[in-house]
Amino acid sequence: MNELTMSLKSRSRLPLYEQIYSYIKTDIQQGRIAYGEKLPSTRALSKHLEVSRSTVELAYEQLLSEGYIESEPYKGFFVAQTEELYHLVRERKQASAVKREEKKYRYDFSPNGVDLRSFPYNAWRKLSKDILVDDRTELFRSGDSKGEYGFRNAICSYLHQARGVNCSPEQIIVGAGSDYILMLLSMVLGREHRIAFENPAYKQAYRMANALDYETVPVSLDRNGMKVSELEETGADIAYVTPSHQYPTGIVMPINRRMELLRWAAKEEGRYIVEDDYDSEYRYKGKPIPALKGYDAHEKVIYLGTFSKSIAPAIRLSYIVLPGPLLEEYERRNDFVHSTVSKVDQMIVQRFIEEGYYERHLNKTRALYKSRHDVLIEGLKSMSDILTISGEHAGVHLLLTFRNGMTEEELIQRAKAEDIRVYGMSDYWIGKREETEATILLGYANLTEEQIREAAEILNRCFR
Template sequence: MDMLMFKLDKSTEKPLYDQLYSGIKNAIIHKQIGVGTKLPSKRKLADFLNISQTTIEIAYAQLLAEGFIASKPRVGFFVEEIDELPYVQKEILELPEARNVKRSFEFDFHPGKIDGDSFPFSLWRKYAKDLFDTGSKEFLQIGEPQGEYALRAEIANYLYQSRGIVCRPEQIVIGSGTEHLLPMILRLLENDSKFALENPGYSAIPRIHLQETAIPVPVDEDGLVIDELEKTNANVVYITPSHQFPTGAVLSATRRTQLLKWAAKDENRYIIEDDYDSEFRYTGKPIPALHGLDQNNKVIYISTFTKSLMPSLRVAYLVLPPRLLRKYKETFSYYSATVPRFDQHILASFMRDGHFSKHLNRMRKIYSKKHDKITQIFAADYPDVRITGDQAGMHILISVPLRKGEDELKQMAAENNIAIYPISDYLLGPIDYEDPTFLLGFGGIPLEGIEKGIHQLMACWGVKKVESRLP
């Protein structure tokens, strides 16, 4: 019994069975109990340690499960041989103090921020509560690989009503963000595909795996320059035609026709249309989706709920042409949807009952007021600052007539508690801009704070406010 004379402390929160298990295990590891040694019976050890047999049984069961002991029926428990693990002295590293890497600014003009104060939390909470209260056990299981049919049906209906896109729910694939869906598209296309990207353009695209091979194609006030695209050997082009990111240019009708004709010339040519913020347009009619004009099944349509609802929802979707849909089912039949089923059904119910459309209408008015406010301030107080890309979306471009570099101006703004984002962050190839140019996102700035934010930004850069022209 001496070998099991462990000191059990009944005054601590650590259970007795855990103390006994740890004591025996450590004794076995450190060879204090030899291999083949028979452990005392549960009754004898319980009497010796003055504890219950149940405590002994639980400790032995854990040792048995982990392979430290073996059981011989009607004989008892015996110590097993344990392979020794090499012991390496760990180097004690001096770790840096934990710090908050993401700095908070008084004014953050990031183009991806939304108006969080206007989100319909009470409605969203209600749908979430209703879903969980029903106790739908089937939602605990893995759902359809392409995403829940209920949500895909709502998205198909929404695309038809708002974007003129005719598609079936079966063509839609749901994923947790554009960054998740794009690699899937790349796998569906030919391995030797050559990709053309807008320059400047959406910065996450080349980081996926196209950094070295992507072909930058210039953008002007009419969008992607198709004549330049035709000079390349690309067979796939990634484009934001309704509101080019980041310049805000709209692909003209002539170039839309040119682009669709370019794609139709070869069966392996495709257009990836990113319709990331088409819901928010402030002048004229909504720009129709390129997909709606496509007669040859050459457009892969992709969009998200990032701007229309919230970035953290992480729900994006794509519409696959029939040819690629067949290949998708062959290639990704073993995949599971990356968006939780509960989130998908909450969103589907929110859309089904008309709340998504109402929310969009409300947000259009809010962002329109912010858009008008920001453009009016520049027009009245800083006329020398050139504004472009102001017809749609949740950001504009400003070009400031200063002889300083963008990095220097960005640092000056940060020192004054303002975050501003230079267009150079989105360049895929060199472009010479006459003046430093920045993206000025207004989605996350409260309406009442816009004027102060702009004046504070211009002041720190030394851009003087013009005197009032009123008599």
């Protein structure tokens, strides 16, 4: 720390050294200056605050005497460890910090995992270097509010080839992450809507809808996905669905249910389906089913896509494909909103797609995840008498439903005792929770095959 800025009152009854002392002491108590952090030298701080050096020395001496700071010869002053001191504000801060800290597990079956070891660093580095090799000032100017046209065109080509979606670059809006895209969509739609969510649900989208003050309603699932008859009864005019791989159950919505959902939307003006095509790249059985948007003859489907799962979470690149009526609404009212993704990042991903790196990366990760998927299922076979596996045909996680009399919490705690983290289905229920057998989620994307084998062997013992 080279500087420490504070407001000193020259006309105060409190001497300047006491003001400096009080300011630093409060910052240490409240954690704004952390344990071990170096304070400015007395010479530097006196110059910065425009006070005499002796004034700062007096403040530091008081802090030293009370144990807030320590002096190390030839090095300077450092914040001391003050755990033994009682400070209510600091204790509260520490308590909240403990809540945020999560235990590190030896085996973490996170359903949101991504294998970053397989990330094509060399290709990414090459593309970044190529794009920035010349002094191209246009890269750093404000770009198209929807996102760069070339990037949106690359997304169109990918959606046509991989997801059976026919759209134009004009329909696509690029944003930094799915949360931003949902906020932008709320500006286009307006707030006078009731949104139906699958139950159990993708919780982040559900939380966002509530935070944006939408009325939300849960709709039950059967083996084909959202029950359209129940959806009709809710009075909702927007249905948020994950048809290619329902999160978290893993249900792949068949064509008949998709048609039923599209008929529901076409019945009334103003009804829309939000299709979140999360995880659609990973499928292990049967032919890929085109996105629901690919069957949208009446412009009723709002399509959401992201590169965060298929490339890396830090690639905060998501996009939305708006149907015609909503595109007109966006262009009439909201095109003043600038894209939240830099032109450089858009151009890197554009080239990543156009030059075939993205397809090769997907093929590589599909093979990796399929192999881990197979290893996990093989490792769980010996428990077939006490559990049923589901959701295993797509995505990067599967579900285990137990019939051994254990509760979900018992399963989680038994695994935790063995330094294994598993995830309960109860975390994904919204509204009324249905009475079901204990179910846990196991994700396998960020574990090696050897780790999966080891963890499965331990789970075989602790779940008996």
